[in-house]
Amino acid sequence: MKSEADLKNEVLLSVKPATLAMWEIFSAVVSCLVAEWVFMSFVGTSKVALAVPVTLAVFLMVSSHRIYGETPGQIGFRIDNLFAALRLLILPTAIAVIIVFALGWLLSYPTFTARSLRFRFLLTAPWALFQQYALQGYINRRAQVWLGQGWRSILLVAAIFSLVHFPNPILAALTLAGGLVWASVYQRQPNLFALAVSHAISSIAVAIFIPQQVVSSLRVGFKFFG
Numbered sequence: 001m002k003s004e005a006d007l008k009n010e011v012l013l014s015v016k017p018a019t020l021a022m023w024e025i026f027s028a029v030v031s032c033l034v035a036e037w038v039f040m041s042f043v044g045t046s047k048v049a050l051a052v053p054v055t056l057a058v059f060l061m062v063s064s065h066r067i068y069g070e071t072p073g074q075i076g077f078r079i080d081n082l083f084a085a086l087r088l089l090i091l092p093t094a095i096a097v098i099i100v101f102a103l104g105w106l107l108s109y110p111t112f113t114a115r116s117l118r119f120r121f122l123l124t125a126p127w128a129l130f131q132q133y134a135l136q137g138y139i140n141r142r143a144q145v146w147l148g149q150g151w152r153s154i155l156l157v158a159a160i161f162s163l164v165h166f167p168n169p170i171l172a173a174l175t176l177a178g179g180l181v182w183a184s185v186y187q188r189q190p191n192l193f194a195l196a197v198s199h200a201i202s203s204i205a206v207a208i209f210i211p212q213q214v215v216s217s218l219r220v221g222f223k224f225f226g
Helices: 004-014 017-043 045-069 082-108 119-149 152-162 171-186 194-209 221-225
Strands: none
Touching: 017 045, 017 119, 017 152, 017 221, 045 119, 082 171, 082 194, 119 152, 119 171, 119 194, 152 171, 171 194
């Protein structure tokens, strides 16, 4: 008589890797959208309330890494290729900051004023690292299992990143562009720390240069509508 665990393993092994990866991506995206559109919009921003979907998503990702046998280094928590990844990111990040600055200037001319740096911006880097872990270390890796390495998986990752910033049009457009760059760089040099630096710099540039009323104070989900 086979145990329940053996039966579950047989079911998992019978599923094609591409199909399994597709459903893993779907589950992670749904968890994110539930946190964004339901918990943050109706339950509130209580840390206890938000901990439920976030914990479930992290549990799913960590469990998946263990099943795939992925090490932290393979996922992108490494320093051996840090400078190689940073070299790929310097130019697109600089261009992104210039574009954001120009966009902010055009949208608020002739009263353009850059906002000052705030203490809360110190939290941008760890939050960017977590986002890049979920987006690249998990979704990008599963997208490559499903669609293969290259433009199809890169486009999927960028589209998902843009989707979770809907219906904010400015953020959706910026995150689509950023997602394309970061997903492409990750597939060439998987380093989450370098990606987090680029992500944090770009996010701070948006917060400083683009008028808050234009980006609706960076709100997404139902909160975008007020």
